[in-house]
Amino acid sequence: MTFPSTTTPLRIGPLELDIPVVLAPMAGITNTAFRRLCREFGAGLYVSEMITSRALVERTRESMRLINHHESETVRSIQLYGVDPYTVSEAVTMLVAEDRADHIDLNFGCPVPKVTRKGGGAALPWKRGLFRDIVEAAVTASGDVPLTIKMRKGIDADHLTYLEAAKAAQGAGVSAIALHARTAADYYSGQADWSAITTLKNTITDIPILGNGDIWSADDALRMMSETGCDGVVVGRGCLGRPWLFGDLAAAFQGRTVTIQPSLGQVAAAFYRHAELLTEFFESEARACRDIRKHVAWYFKGYPVGGDTRASLAMVESLAQLAELLATLDGDLPYPGAGAEGPRGRAGSPKKTSLPQYWLESRELVGRDRLNLTEGEGDTSGG
Incomplete structure (x- = not known):
């Protein structure tokens, strides 16, 4: 499958990407070393690993190191994780005031138990008022720097949040929304539900919608865009050990069928x-x-x-x-062909999402939820 070389560029606020591809933030993976390597093979937007807002505000040594970009990284993209509107706002304010980022993303999709059991990541959009307050505070603080969000479908099949959250984020003024088409309970198992990306794209029409999940090859990326109508793709586990995948993606979106098959x-x-x-x-x-x-x-x-x-x-x-x-x-x-392709990384199996006690009893934040949230930013990197 190929697209013509006139593929529409992806615009995220003032940023324009000729190749509508984003490297997904992956904890312990997408540091500046891996981002630089991927960039040497192809084009796109390369996002940092997830950095905790509180650690950044406190200027911990590790968080300050993680936000550094090499001079070759011409679009400096940072993903933040946070559970408190004020702290997230302060982190965004710092990045903007000190000219440390050209793009900021907020993580609402992490399914890792140590994050969701404190009410963060993919668990947070369930508390719709808190989600709205965080996004609105971050957008206000970001000024002219485009701010986007990345999320999952919801906690599980019975507690979907992505459409309501997307509408709130759109209203808050985000520049784009990325959807990993799995729930937190799915973890990385099974097959991503691309139909949810289609639904989201049909619901939110005035800002870019990016699709994430099961992009193992350039053909997968083209097929996702063709089937869902999304404006770009987010590539995660598919590039592990395959930084040249970004070369394949660049060629595919330029209408070329050349693929890199390294010896x-x-x-x-x-x-x-x-x-x-x-x-x-x-x-x-x-x-x-x-x-x-x-x-x-x-x-x-x-x-x-x-x-x-x-x-x-x-x-x-x-x-x-x-x-x-x-x-x-x-x-x-x-x-070696097919043996080197396809899924990589640990898929795991569906599992009940670890949540704070009573988390699902109310869509709004109540007093007993706040204690969990105060412990929700304990690490430098949330993943």
Whole structure:
């Protein structure tokens, strides 16, 4: 499937993206190193990992490091997580006043239990007044910097919130809305419900709607836009170990059918480049090597790399050791096809969403909810 090269650019406030593709914020993944690597292969909007508003307001060392962008990142995009309108507003005010972001996104889609059990992430839109207050405060504080939201369909099939939340966000003045077409209870399991993206697009017509869920290839992205009418796609797990997916996406949206099918040597080179960028980001070779270990299975998915070599890569301690291990691979081995494609990352299984006690009894915030919310921003990164 291909689109003509005249694909309409994606406009998010004053920003214009020739390629309507957004890198989804992923905790522990979408740091500046990974964003830079993806950008080297393609085009789009590359969003930071989720950063807690309170930690940012308190200027913790880790949060300040996470909001840094490399000079090559020409659109600086930051995602915030928060449960208190004032704190979120203060975080946005700081980013704008200190010229640290060109785009800000708010996370209302995280399904991780440590977040939802405190009333945050995908659980928060259930409290419609709180959701509205947070978004309105953030939009006011953002000024000319476009502010968007990312959310899920709801808590579970019996507690859907996305349409009501989208209308509130539209009324508050957000520049775009992204929908991961699963509920929190779905986690990452099963198949994303793209029909919900269609419904949202038909409901909200004056700002861009972005679709998220099960974008494993450029064809998936084109098919989602064709089937749902959405204005752009958000790519998450599909690019894990495959930063060149953004090259495929750029080609597809330009009407070209060329796809990147890297040899094992090219994968090894990208893997090493990732480790180099992580070293620069962490300012520590040892920490970078610890971090790159979690990417081993994703990069070499489908390639004939033996278990012993994979295990050694997952224990690497230096760039020199990494280079030695990668040099033992047969770099001429071709792209393995289907074995290297498709789903990646942990899908999990549907599960009951962890929520604060009595959370579902009222759509509005009541006194007993507030204690949970005061504990809802305990980490630098909410994911």
